[in-house]
Structure formats: C-alpha cells, structure tokens
C-alpha cells in the first residue's frame with residue numbers, strides 16, 4: 362500500500378530525535394486521531410535552518426511524511442521552508458494512499474508550528490505564517506484518570 | 508513467517524482442500540438436478556449439513572448455508588425484525604459486536620426499530636443485570652456475541668439464553684469466533700439463532716451458516732429457487748459447503764487438543780509481553796477468553812507502525828488502531844472497555860493456532876520488545892512522559 366520511498370523513510374527515518382534549546386519547536390495533531398508530530402528547528406542568525414529533528418506518534422505514513430519534511434526544510438531559509446507544502450512532501454514520497462493524505466498536511470502544519478514558535482520567540486513576522494491550531498492532547502482526560 | 512492473525516482468517520486445512528476438489532471437477536453437478544450427478548452434490552451438501560447440525564446439537568433442517576458470518580448476522584437480525592415487528596420493535600445488543608451486527612442494527616434503527624446497546628465492563632463482559640433491566644414488553648430480540656473477535660472475551664451465553672427464554676425473547680448469537688473453538692450446544696444454551704463462518708476454523712472463505720430454531724417465523728432472505736428450504740435461493744456453493752463440513756468435522760475432533768496447546772502458548776505469550784515490555788497491559792478478560800486470543804496495548808506507540816515493523820520481521824498480526832480500521836477512530840471494542848484513544852491506537856492482537864510453537868512465541872516477544880523500543884524513541888508522547896517522570 363505504501364511506495365518504496367515511504368517505506369524507506371519509515372524504516373530509516375531521517376533527522377529523528379530532539380534538539381536541546383531549539384530556536385523553535387511545534388507539536389501538532391492529537392492522540393485521538395492517532396497522529397502527533399513534533400518538529401524542532403535550529404535556526405541561525407541569518408535565518409537559515411541549520412538543523413531539524415522530529416518525533417512522531419503515528420502510522421507509517423505519519424513517520425515517513427515527518428521524515429521527508431525534515432529533509433525538505435533542512436538547510437533552507439525560513440521563507441523557503443514556508444514553501445514546503447503537504448503536496449511537496451507527498452510528491453517527494455512518490456505519493457500516499459488517499460486515506461493518508463492528512464499525514465502530509467500534519468507534516469506541513471508541524472513545520473509551521475515550529476516556525477511560529479521561532480517567530481514568537483524572536484518577535485519576527487514570517488509572511489504567510491498563521492498561528493497554529495492548538496493541539497489537543499488527552500491530557501485533561503489523563504489527569505482525571507490518574 | 509509467523510502467522511498470528513487467526514481471528515482474521517485461518518489457513519484452509521489440506522484435508523479440507525482435498526475434500527473440496529472433486530466437487531469442482533467430477534462432481535460438478537447442480538444439487539437440484541434429478542440425475543445421479545446432481546444427487547451426488549445434494550448428498551454431499553446434506554452430509555455437511557448433518558455434520559454441522561450435530562456439532563451444535565441442532566437438527567439438519569435448522570441449518571441454512573450463507574456466504575459467511577456477515578450474511579448470517581444480517582439475515583438473523585433483519586429476519587427477526589421483519590417477522591416479529593407485530594410483537595415489538597425493540598432489540599438489545601452490545602457495544603462490542605462485530606460491525607456486521609452493529610451496522611445492521613443501525614440500518615434497522617433507520618427503519619423504525621429501537622436498539623439498546625449494552626455497555627461492557629473493563630474486561631469486555633456485558634452485565635446480566637443490565638440486560639434484564641433493558642428488557643421491555645416490546646423487546647423481540649437479544650443479539651450478543653458468543654466471543655469477541657478483538658479481545659477474545661467470552662460472554663455469559665448460558666445466562667443470556669436463560670433470560671431470553673424466560674422472557675419469551677429470541678436470542679441470536681454471533682458465534683463466528685467461538686464456533687470450532689468452544690463447545691456449543693444450542694439446546695443447553697437456549698440459542699434461537701446462531702451465526703458462524705467457515706474460514707475461521709480452517710475452512711474455505713465465503714461460506715457460513717445461520718442456525719434458526721425450528722418453529723421460528725423466518726422470511727426468505729434471497730428470493731428465487733427452492734434452495735435452503737426456499738429461504739436463501741441460489742445454486743449451492745457445493746465445494747465450499749463440502750469444505751465447511753470437513754472443517755467442522757476436523758475442528759470438533761481436534762478441539763480439546765488444540766485448546767490445550769493454544770492455552771499454553773497464549774498464557775506464555777501474554778505473561779512475557781506484559782512482564783518484559785514496560786507500560787504494556789492486557790486487554791480483555793484473563794479467564795473468560797478465547798484460547799487463541801492475545802490482545803495487549805503498548806502505551807505511547809501506534810499500532811500500524813508496529814504492524815508494519817512486525818511484518819518486516821515476518822510476523823503477521825493486527826491492531827485496533829484507526830489506521831488499520833480504515834477510519835479515524837480506533838476500535839469501538841477497545842473504547843467500549845474504557846481505553847483512551849492513545850491506548851487503543853497502541854493495541855496489538857495476536858491470535859494463535861495449534862500450529863504455533865513456543866519458539867515462535869519467544870521470537871515474537873523479542874521482536875515486539877525491540878520494535879516497541881524503537882517506536883517509543885520516536886514518540887513525542889513517550890518523550891513527554893519521560894520528562895514528566897523526571898520532574899516528579
């Protein structure tokens with residue numbers, strides 16, 4: 362059901378991990394639907410993404426789209442990273458099954474969420490960037506259950 | 508390959524295939540035909556019907572062949588609804604039924620029937636008290652599955668049967684997972700209708716039966732010829748019926764031995780997964796459980812990823828995650844027993860056969876451990892959890 366590229370990125374995810382004291386970090390998705398993505402960005406003073414890492418809870422496509430998204434933004438300027446759309450991620454993976462297209466959207470949102478965090482911290486305005494939707498954890502539920 | 512998805516389907520047994528083959532070739536006749544070739548088919552169909560009837564303590568004429576479990580469930584519910592709506596329009600079922608029952612109930616609701624969906628406890632058992640309380644003067648049918656396909660929980664069928672009988676309400680049970688694994692006697696258990704499917708007990712796919720107690724009002728499900736006592740028209744799938752008969756014969760002979768083997772494997776696998784993988788817990792009932800079912804949730808990871816990685820190691824399994832159900836929601840069964848979405852997404856179902864070995868169980872435990880570690884290293888939920896633990 363998945364392309365070879367998707368399987369490759371799932372089996373050998375690129376840039377998986379964390380960055381300490383990142384320039385920006387964003388988490389999107391929710392446990393309810395079964396996908397959560399977190400992106401960490403390391404951005405230098407010139408506005409170039411020097412490093413990027415991800416963590417993902419989700420299906421094969423969720424892992425693969427996160428991994429591909431990190432590859433597409435690494436080394437880019439912030440403005441260029443804004444051009445990495447879900448379509449670009451999908452194309453780079455040679456396509457996704459229709460039921461998994463939302464994973465690529467989530468990858469795009471995750472990058473935007475991390476960039477938003479960066480922009481907020483540095484009091485910058487990035488063109489075309491909107492405040493990310495708040496991710497819905499099941500935290501409240503968890504607190505009750507504990 | 509280590510096949511651990513016998514609740515999805517089973518390997519057709521070699522002797523079943525062998526029994527079927529002549530009915531594709533030399534005995535190809537239509538069972539309704541008058542000449543000898545036809546009557547050979549008819550004989551074979553009736554022999555299978557007898558074997559199956561005897562296996563559940565029913566009479567031959569109470570067995571109607573269908574195209575599988577889904578059709579049997581559809582037929583049972585729709586037929587009773589249609590034939591008994593004069594008495595009432597209320598049906599009682601549970602929240603953990605197979606979709607073949609649940610979606611048929613939803614269809615009936617759209618057509619003016621009322622359905623009560625009983626809750627289950629954290630082990631997947633319905634409450635007999637809640638069942639009694641749900642009964643109304645216009646209740647015509649109780650449909651509760653014999654054993655659940657995801658978590659393996661075996662429902663209190665004898666008690667349900669007795670209650671139904673006492674109140675003069677018909678009792679249907681979806682025994683698709685239980686038939687061939689557990690002894691079933693429709694008289695002892697007061698079952699009025701029962702669904703079963705051949706491919707869950709090493710028979711061919713696309714053949715099942717509906718048992719309907721003599722004397723029940725039953726409308727035709729498929730109109731046409733006189734097959735299946737004019738209730739389900741269409742030229743019989745003779746090879747499949749013959750294969751079903753053989754599979755049942757085989758399953759009944761093997762049941763004890765198979766159960767003993769599977770119980771050992773099941774309990775070993777459950778114990779080791781639970782003990783050796785941190786933040787894991789068993790879903791379903793520990794005792795009232797199908798001998799071949801293991802269902803376990805691993806926190807902070809998602810099932811589809813786990814399945815793909817297991818597949819790469821040659822292990823076939825299934826999960827209750829949304830990605831494997833084809834919808835955005837994880838398994839309705841796991842949610843009904845009180846799991847959080849995240850925990851349902853991280854579930855793994857391993858269903859055994861008598862052909863599995865202890866060595867395979869050891870391999871599975873090792874592989875699962877490794878994969879769960881790998882996926883947790885990737886999981887933002889696990890990261891948050893670890894950080895939270897660190898702070899405390």
Ligand SMILES: Cc1ncc(COP(=O)(O)O)c(C=O)c1O
Nearest residue numbers: 575576577605607656683684704
């Ligand atoms: C409990 C239960 N009911 C019904 C069915 C449907 O059976 P079939 O695939 O033969 O239509 C299944 C099989 O998945 C099942 O497990």
